[in-house]
Amino acid sequence: MSVAVTGHTGPMVRDLSLAARERPLRRALALAAVAVLGAWLGLLVVGSITGLGGIRTPVGPVDTRMALEPSLNGGTRIDVPPLGALDLASHTAPLRLDVAVDRLDPVRSRALVERPERISGLQEEIAEDVTTGARDLAVRSGVAVLTGATALGLVVFRTPRRALACGGLALALLATCGISAYATWNPKSVLEPKFSGLLSSAPSVVGNARSIVTEFDVYQKELARLVTNVTRLYDATSTLPTYQPDPGTMRVLHVSDIHLNPAAWHIISSLVEQYDIDVIIDSGDTMDHGSAAENAFLDAIPDLGAPYVWVRGNHDSRTTQSYLSRLKNTHVLDDGRAVTVGGLRIAGIGDPQFTPDRSVLAPGDDAERRAGSRLAAALRAQQRAGTPVDIAVAHNPVAARQTDGAVPLALAGHVHRREFSVLPGGTSLKIEGSTGGGGLRAVQNETPEKVHASVLYLDRTNRRLQAWDEITLGGLGLTTAEVSRHLPGP
Known part of the structure; x- marks a missing residue:
């Protein structure tokens, strides 16, 4: 018996052959x-x-x-x-x-x-x-x-x-x-x-x-050029004014409004070492709520590498002030009290307001002016006693402006932005931004607030401000840095 296969075998064979070729592919x-x-x-x-x-x-x-x-x-x-x-x-x-x-x-x-x-x-x-x-x-x-x-x-x-x-x-x-x-x-x-x-x-x-960059003849080879571009990132002398502090210049690091941001301590410690800082001046709002539970945040201050001078801000409580006054290498200023630190005579007054205490009605600018007037009176008393003050510190610029004519330089914070002005009586007012980048509350902002600090250069002979460097770092999640030098002018 024979079986005949007819009809549709051709397409079946082609399909099997195509599948066999597709499997290796x-x-x-x-x-x-x-x-x-x-x-x-x-x-x-x-x-x-x-x-x-x-x-x-x-x-x-x-x-x-x-x-x-x-x-x-x-x-x-x-x-x-x-x-x-x-x-x-x-x-x-x-x-x-x-x-x-x-x-x-x-x-x-x-x-x-x-x-x-x-x-x-x-x-x-x-x-x-x-x-x-x-x-x-x-x-x-x-x-x-x-x-x-x-x-x-x-x-x-x-x-x-x-x-x-x-x-x-x-x-x-x-x-x-x-x-x-x-x-x-x-x-x-x-x-x-x-x-x-x-x-x-x-x-x-x-x-x-600058001398390294000008003498750095490494642009002949591509690999050397690559590394030199990295090294030049550290060079700022080509963009800074000609003032160059000498070894005898007094260096003051001005910080403010840390607002419980622990990253600020690392930044401050690095700047103290890099700039050989003589004195750190904090113009307040180191805390956020001024509660006793926050006090442990201050324990890093004695290890920053320089004396720490502090005034109370409107987010700092009396509890905060009492705790900080017991820390080593720390000087708390209030009610016009003056201290001599690092060769500088510094006086300050705590902020009359305490914002976190909602049960107390904030007294407003009038209270700030009265506090500033008390500080100015203390400054004039020091001058009459033959111990003139070089720097006055208040948290709120409203209070600091009241010291015009009684001190060469006044420092403040509070507004989270930098300002510099020469007041009518001749006092230079330097307002610092937030060294804590607005604090941990900055995560609520659409744009991260930048971190601000300034290095002030003062002549050792007359204690007058010669220049200052403004250090600006990118806020939360940003990695940018800027250093700009400023001169006070005539």
């Missing part, structure tokens, strides 16, 4: 997708957790951390926390080079200042440091990519052979990206960086930074 696409995803995860997860994807390496006078990050646009990003960042269109590849400047090493920086002859060889040193770092980064990134792709392949395909194939494909992709970056490298990008924020810092970071 699908497997290859799945393999490639797992390799790419695994490599991506390897750089992101393995690198960030174990450090295999990034390295820490010294580059000239700075300590850096280098890492590769997946990116659609490529390029190089240099982070200089807390000052900000700059982006360079250095190459085109699906990988971005991230360089984070952890710190400017004071030992290596001072060595450059003290031994200028080393600058001539710094270009080669920087190039060698970056080359070594890039080599180590390539090896560790390869390990991270291989680990991530192999591990994901083992999870997805459950066979060692395909998992190893994913790892090998990921390594090949990384090598291809490296070749693409090398082929599209743009050395001119280091001369046209895109800055995020106003990146600068005080010249005291590295001494006379």
Whole structure:
């Protein structure tokens, strides 16, 4: 008996043949997708957790951390926390080079200042440091990519052979990206960086930074140019007025309206060390509610590195004042009391209002004027006694203005913005912004309030204000910094 197959066998055979051809294509696409995803995860997860994807390496006078990050646009990003960042269109590849400047090493920086002859060889040193770092980064990134792709392949395909194939494909992709970056490298990008924020810092970071920049002949090689652009972020002397404080200049750090923000203590401590501060003057509102439960917040003051002079603000209670007066290296001013700290005679008065106590009707500006008048009377009494006051401090500018003609310089806060004016009687009034960035309540604002502090330079002979530096940091979640120098004028 014979069986005849007729009719529709041709289409069935073609369908089976097409399916057989599609299966290897699908497997290859799945393999490639797992390799790419695994490599991506390897750089992101393995690198960030174990450090295999990034390295820490010294580059000239700075300590850096280098890492590769997946990116659609490529390029190089240099982070200089807390000052900000700059982006360079250095190459085109699906990988971005991230360089984070952890710190400017004071030992290596001072060595450059003290031994200028080393600058001539710094270009080669920087190039060698970056080359070594890039080599180590390539090896560790390869390990991270291989680990991530192999591990994901083992999870997805459950066979060692395909998992190893994913790892090998990921390594090949990384090598291809490296070749693409090398082929599209743009050395001119280091001369046209895109800055995020106003990146600068005080010249005291590295001494006379201007002389370093002008003599820094490192623009002949692209790697040296890259690092030099980072180092120049710290240089502010080209934009500051010509006044340069000498070693005998008295330095006062004026802060205000911290409003229970613990980050302020770290900022103040850093500024005290960087500027070699003689006295810290806080014009009040250190607290938010003035409750006894908040008092522990003040325990950081004795360790700030300089004497702390304080007046009560409208958010500071008598309980706050009593607790603070018992802390070491702290001077509480009230009712026109004067103290001599760091060679300066300072007097102040506490704010007559206590806003958090809703049961007490706020007395308003009239009470502030009366408090300021009491402070002015105390200042004139000190002058008649032969112990004139150099600086008067009140929280509210309304009170501070009443001291016009009785003291050379008056400091205030309260309004969360900076102002400087010379009053009709000749007294200079300096109002500081919020050193706490408005405090923890700043999270309620659409735009974060900036952090403000000022370094005042006073002549040691006549105690007069010569200049001041205004330090402005980005508010909550922002990494920008600005240092601007101001002169009081004739």
